[in-house]
Amino acid sequence: MKNIFSGLKKPGGPSRRGPDQQFGTGLWRHNRDRFIRAVDRYYTTSVAIHELPAGVQSSADDQASADANQDSSTTNANTIVDGTQRLNDLVPVVDEITAWLHTHHPVSGQVVPGHTRKAVGDTPELLTKASSKVAEAVLAASMARTELIAGRPIGPSALATQRFITDAAELLRRAQDNLS
DSSP, X not given: OOOTTTTSOOTTSTTOOOHHHHHOSSHHHHHHXXXXXXXXXXXXXXXXXXXXXXXXXXXXXXXXXXXXXXXXXXXXXXXXXXXXXXXXXXXXXXXXXXXXXHHHSOOSSSSOOHHHHHHHTTHHHHHHHHHHHXXXXXXXXXXXXXXXXXXXXXXXXXXXXXXXXXXXXXXXXXXXXXXX
């Protein structure tokens, strides 16, 4: 009788590369994981904003003003929620960069050797800065949530999230340029 599991691929085979094989365990993997964690935090914060009760988003006494604030808050909250899609689009870019780095310049620790540094330029710093920009977007989204709860406008915080996500995308584009 034929073994029903004989057709399954073995773990670690070419079609089932795990993160350790794809990104390594050193600096490149660290950079990737840091970016993914920041994106996850942004998503969690954005969901928390989206789940706020409608009454929390507008607590002004004047009904006309409250309606205007509600519309503005909803638009700005949607801007923050839309940032999750923009960040999701950046995850494959980070995966591509870090996988390429691991394949062509494997680093097992957190220090980039001199010969690798010459080849990759400031790519490690660009990856770190891109993660930091996403973390700044998380902070701006958290501020927006706090402002919503307090009944204040969130426009500046929503714009800040957009700016930080755009900055992260630009840093990743520069990292890709370094490697091409």
